[in-house]
Amino acid sequence: MSVLLLRLAGPLQSWGASARFARRTTEPAPTKSGVLGMLAGALGRDRGDDLADLAALRFAVRTDQPGTRIRDLQTAHHGDTDKAMPLSERFYLADAVFVAAVEGPDGTVDELAAALRAPVHLPYLGRRSCPPSGPVDLGVRSEAGLRAALEREPWQAAPWYRRRHHAASVALPVQADAEPAEQPRADLLRDLPLSFDPRHRRYALRGVVSFVVNAPTLASDHDPTAHLNLLEPESD
Structure with a gap:
């Protein structure tokens, strides 16, 4: 079994598990x-294709930079009649950074990593209006399980955010698929995809457990003297 790590960072992200009318x-x-929708798109799968192999992958996500929740009000019109549609209320996460992990058979994980490096459909962070700010693929970790991979992966927050922390490690929250023994105490989230077919999208409940990992910090890439012209003093 291998683990694929993804860095999910961008100006805006939106990860809806439920939607009610215009909200x-x-x-x-x-x-x-x-x-999984992003990975399916990278593979070039159609929305009506079978998702059983992807849904079987173990999943976890680490919050490296929580970002700020913001609200946007949007208007639209029907293309044929130009009739105004109801005002819609949409929520986003601004300046957030996450490390997601998917664990599965070596061949499947290697195929997903290759697809992210040359995607059929470009990845986006929950909605098409939310592109990532950099490469998503952080690589495959074959020597560790899901939790160990997230513990070993350096903190991926933005440089300005990392400057607030000076220790060698940082405590970061993780949400992960619950193991069978953890199901009785797991929270439930309806985000396990059964079908992305727009005519009949279907999602099942997923057991989720929360824990904290201590991840290594990255050395600061800020050099306060980088733009100074430092000259060696002339010798006598």
Whole structure:
């Protein structure tokens, strides 16, 4: 079994697990359905294709930078009649950074990593209006399980955010698929995709457990003297 790590960062993200009419909310962290949808798109799968192999992958997400929840009001018109549609309320996460992990058979994980490096459909962070700010693929970890991979992966927050922390490690919250023994105490989230077919989208409940990992920090890449012209003093 191998683990594929993804860095999910961008100006805006939106990971909805439920929507009610014109109100589109976002979860505080990426959903399994959203990340698997991104992977399915990278593979070039159609919305009506079978998702059983992707849904069987174990999933976890680490919050490296929680970001800020913001609200946007949007208007639209029907293309044929130009009739105004109801005002819609949409929520986003601004300046958030996450590390998502999917664990599965070596061949499947390697195929997903290759697809992210040359995607058929470009990845987006929950909605098409939310592109990532950099490469998503952090690589495959074959020597560790899901939790160990998230513990070993350096903190991926933005440089300005990392400057607030000076210790060698940082405590970061994780949400992960519950193991069978953990199901009685797990929270439930309806974000396990059964079908992305727009005519009949279907999602099942997923057991989720929360814990904290101590991840290594990255050395600061800020050099306060980088733009100074420092000259060696002339010798006598």
